[in-house]
Amino acid sequence: MLKNYLKTAIRSLNKNKGFTTINLLGLTLGLTSCLMIVLYVVDELSYDKYNVNHERIFRVNAELKLGDNQASYAVCMPPLAKTLKAEYPFITQSARIKPAGTTHVKKGNLTIVENRIAFADPGVFPIFTLPAISGDIQTALKDPQTVVLTESTAKKYFNTTDAVGKTIVFNDKDNFKVTGVIKDIPQQSHFNFDFFVSMESLPESRANKWLENNYNTYVLLKDKKDAKTLQASLPTFLRKFSGQEMQADLGMSYDQFEKSGSYFRLNLSPLDDIHLRSARIGELSPNGSAQYVYIFSAIAIFILLIACVNFMNLSTARSANRAREVGVRKVLGSSRKHLIFQFLSESMLVTLLATAAAFVAAIILLPWFNQLAGKDIVLTVPTLLWLIPILFVVVIMVGALAGSYPAFYLSAFQPIAVLKGKLSAGFKSSVLRNFLVVFQFSISIFLIIGTLVIYNQLNFIQTKNLGYNRNQVLVIQNAFELNGEARTFKQELSRLPGVVNSTMTGFLPTSGWGNTRIFFKDATLNQRESLFPQTWEVDADWIPTLGMKMAAGRNFSREMQTDSSAVIINESAAKFLGFKDAGDQTLYQSLGGKTELANTIKYHVIGIVKDFNFRSLREKVEPMVLKLGKNNGAVSVKVNTANLPALMSQVKNVWSKFSPSLQINYSFMDQDFDAIYRSEQRIGKIFVIFTVLAIIVACMGLFGLAAYAAEQRTKEIGIRKVLGADITSIVAMLSKDFVKLVLLAVLVAAPLGWYLMNKWLQDFAYRIHIQWWVIAVAGFTALLIAFVTISFQSVKAAMLNPVNSLKDE
Template identity: 70%
Template sequence: MFKNYIKTAYRSLYKNKGFTAINILGLALGLATCLLIVFYVVDELSYDRYNTKASRIFRVNEDLKLGENNVQYAVAMPPLAKTLKAEYPYVEDATRIKAAGTTHVKKGSINIVENKVGFVDANIFNVFTLPMIDGDPKTALLEPNTVVITESTAKKYFNTVNAVGKAIVFNDKENFKVTGVVKDLPKQSHFNFDFFVSLESFPDSRSNEWLRSDFSTYVLLKDAKDSKKLTASFPAFLQKFSGAQMQSELGMSIAQFEKSGSHFKLYLTALTDIHLTSNLTGELSANSSSQYIYIFSAIAVFILLIACVNFMNLSTARSSNRAREVGVRKVMGSSRKDLIFQFLAESIMITLVATVIAITAAAMLLPAFNQLSGKEIVLTVDTLKWMMPSLLAIVLIIGSLAGSYPAFFLSAFQPIDVLKGKLATGFKGGGLRSFLVVFQFFVSILLIIGTLVIYNQLNFIQTKNLGYNRNQVLVVKNLGELNQQAKVFKQELTELPGIKEATMTGFLPTNGWRNTRIYFKDTNFDQKKSLFPQSWEVDADYIPTMDMKIVKGRNFSNEMITDSTAVIINEAAAKFLGFADPINKSIYQSKGGERKGSTPNIRECRIIGVVKDFHFNSLREKIEPIVLTYGQNNGALAIRVSTSNITGLMAQIKDKWNSLSPGVQIDYSFMDQDFDASYRSEQRIGTIFVIFTSLAIIIACLGLFGLAAYAAEQRTKEIGIRKVLGADVSVIVAMLSKDFIKLVCIAIITASPLAWYVMNKWLQDFAYRVTIHWWVIAAAGVGALLIAFVTISFQSVKAALANPVDSLKNE
């Protein structure tokens, strides 16, 4: 019997090849797209879960509010980890990590730039799952000048994983002994180091400062539930260990500090939440956002729904044409149960074929999707373990739902009514189909408006005046390798034709290297009059090279010795300080250490200029106060070029570099590329939105195409009569199109307010953003109407041009 169902289903589907192809193609597209999005979401949700103790690991963060300034840090104080372990019995262990930044590692006669170097405590292997394949994790990092490397790094530098006992040279001068080799970290990790250097090599790691924060600190609890208990204990903990230093440096207790409206707090973030929920100052890597998980999940659900709606729509539409078949079958002795199984078999067969095509397509498109999304997703046995049962369930659910109308509705008709033609047919009689068409275009319009808004915002970011000129600025990132020769390198470059200006500093608007300091408006150290800005050390060439504008006062000068204690502030800082004219006013900085009686140990800084506000954070954030101090910082060299022969100029710059630092590779980029990289996630989201929106529209149009063909087929004789009576093609096209266009208009009216609300909420994440103008909604609506009309017109024109004799001669 089952074989007969399959055979009959195949014959029926083959007979209606057009509808079958549309059904399979639409459903396969929807399922393939949904699968790709599911792969992305699963990858995002899997971050840090490779750790076997992940559920019990928490990172300790800081929340500092000083007056009106509030900053949250992903780093904490040097002695915090060992103190937490000593103080609380439910803290099983605690460990620290500190990123080393750009480091050069010697291989033979050359130095290779490495950015995945981290200082770590020796007990890191007790907390995180870092399987060691050579060496002893208990002793590997106990001594200074020791390092554990990953498997791929061992092969890269020593051509073997058995690298224990070998030496690695950092920055052309520091020798470290390899004491262990661990497996490569999964990509789904919020830190991804290739070199784990013993923190015993880092003198500041033994500091007992409780008012300084520079170590990512993690606690491993004996029970995850103890996290609430630990969080509740933090106020008393800080009072006990940092209170004395605060009294010494600020002249007040923590209670007085908090009474003034400021606060200094510690709080926990679960390890598995870091990647999607944390975006604090001092993160070990750029994290993602749970917002994108929600957006992509919604898109996946919507696209799958559109595909399923398509399938159901076409199945119900075609079923009306099979009413007489049902009548004949019932007269010939078929039971209702047989008819139900027959219709369900056809539906499930289509779904199964579409699913197989979808899996194949998703696997083939995965490399391109990885490149687009910046992922490295691979299909593994574990992936198949959850994917195959899920897809099987989808096949059964979608197939059963799509086949339920013909299976249960048509099979219930009395044969005599069906054969007499009493079953209502035609598009107008399909209330369910009309609702489903509205739903499809409702979702499509949501996606169209979302895509337009995202691209408008991205264009706004690309074209906004940032307060500096990022174009034609070359940044040499590893200037520190030149040591004392850095100034010579800068001087020699400024003499080259094609170079206008050059500035030597590691603090650039696009590089993410940040530093904050506390300044006070007066010597009373009143927090309400405190400023907690970015504090950047720059030279006299910084503002001209960045093409920034001085709006008051002057720039630093190499000729004025007094500029060593001078500062330049931005407009945001001037507004915050409330000076009518800030020029020649002073702000004060605590130098730390013991107070001399009631006199704080302070440094006076005289304001000599105000620079026009410039963006140095994401446009998601408002421009914050910044203080530029005068000094020498060889973190990087920014060079403004003025030549079209960039290749020739770069060759000269490399020659100068090699003459001063042979064997060390120059590491450089262009500032506009660095700026674009900081918005890469938004650009990827925009591109993905366009692709998925296009797919949703294609799937919706496939369904509309099929329904238009069905409507034209149902009214073939009506069209023939109208043509005989003199109706021209335009009248017939309008007649066949108006019902569908009405449904699309309903979708536009209902979808537009929701799309405006959702995208307006998304834009709230940007401090600087576009406005959603009426024409965006109008453009999406007109676009949807045109797409729908073109889709419908193809079938309508075909029907209108048909010879009426062919449609009437059968009567």
């Protein structure tokens, strides 16, 4: 019997090639989109799951509130990891990780710039699943001046993974012994380093400071339920170990500190939550967003539902062609059950073909999708082991869902009625089909609104006045390698034609580097009038090079020696402190110990710089203090030339004169700025693509319904033409019902789209407001697309010869 169903299904599908092609294309587009999104979502959800003990691993975070200043850190104090393990028996292991920053590594006569280097405690390897290839990984980082390499790094520097015992040189002076080689860390990890250097090699890691946050700290618990016990005891623990230092530095006890409205707290983040639910200061890498996972999961489901709806609509659209077939089959003895199985077998067959085509399309499109989404998704054997069974389930579910309504609808035709040419009720009477049209276009309009809002927000980010000029600013990022000659290098660059100005500091609005210090409004170090700002060391050329404006006072001056104890604050800091101008204002910084004037540094506020965005536009501009200092982390050069390649050649020549063996490492500030919002830009592009696909698939369904409506009203159209109706009036008549449904979809989708996109915009401190025209454009676009789609079938039906439509066979 099954063989007969399949044979009949193949004949029927082959007979109606146009219908089969449209159905296959619609389902293939829907399933391909769904499959790509599923791979993206699974990749996002799989972060850190490669760790065998991932459910028992937690990161310790710090929360600080000082006056009105508040900050959330992914880093903690130097002695925390060791002390936690000693205090709590249920902590089986603890470890710290601290990125080492840009480092130069020798390979023969070559010097290679490496950025994926971190200091780590030996406990990193028992906590995380980082399988060893060679060396005793449990003790590999016990001694100072030791390093563990990943597999690819060992091959890169030694052409083999048998590198234990060999020496690697950092920054032309520090020799490290290779004590272990591990397998490459999976891409789905919230950290991805190539070198793990022993924490013992970092002297400051042994400091017993409880008010500094510098180290990502992890604990492995005996049981994940112990996390509640640990979390509950952390306030007492922190009071015990940080109270004495707080009394010395702030002149108050821990209890007094909290009673004043401030707090210093610790909390835990499960390892599984870090990638999607953490955006703290000091993250080891840019994290994803659970919000986007939810959004794309919803889009995948919606597109798949739209594709299924299309299948129903296209199947019922050809009901007139198959009505007599049903009637003849019933007269010849076919039961309704057999007819249902017949139509479902056709649905299953089309779905199977569409799924196979979608799988092939996904494989072909995966490299392009990886580039678009910034991913490295690979269809491995383990992936296929869960993906292929799911695809078979999809075939059954989608086939049954998409084919059920046509099967039950067509099999319900009465033989006498259909053999006389009378079909069931027309288009207007079908509540289900009307609902499906509204459902399809509500989704499409919502996606159009989302696309317009995301595009406008990204455009706002690109064009907003940030308080500094990032255009044509060259950033030489490894200037610190020049050591004492960095300042001379900067001076020689300033003499080049086309160079307007230059500044030397690693603290830049696009660098991502930060440094916080506590300042007080008076010498008594009154905590209620304290300030916890970003504190950057800059030179006298920093403000003019970046095109910033002074709101009051003046910039630093090389000629004024007193500027060594001067600071410039931004408008946010001035507002917080109540400074209306820069005249005769002071700030104090504690040196620790007794809270007396002799143990503080006094700074004169000489200027107030206009606020500038030095972090993501998701965050408000925080208070900032600029100090005159000698930071040679980078050299930034403001250029003004039409021949940039020639200028870059001259810059490289100057660099070679100071460092012939080391390649210059540079970028442009506008590119660094764009990199901050690369995630949003990628999401925006993906959103646009899937919106277009959803609209295309929805239009296929509308195309099917238009064909259905035209079939139902063929004789009515013929009579109207005989009575003198022209093509325009007939097209308007056929389109009117659909346009009403699309307008209803606008009314459904507009408030939903406005609400959800406003929720998304709330993540940005600086954002657009959704204007009425966004809703209007989305609705008009949907109406236009729908009308064009409907008109094709309507014009075709209106141009039929009435003789053919009115004759009774």
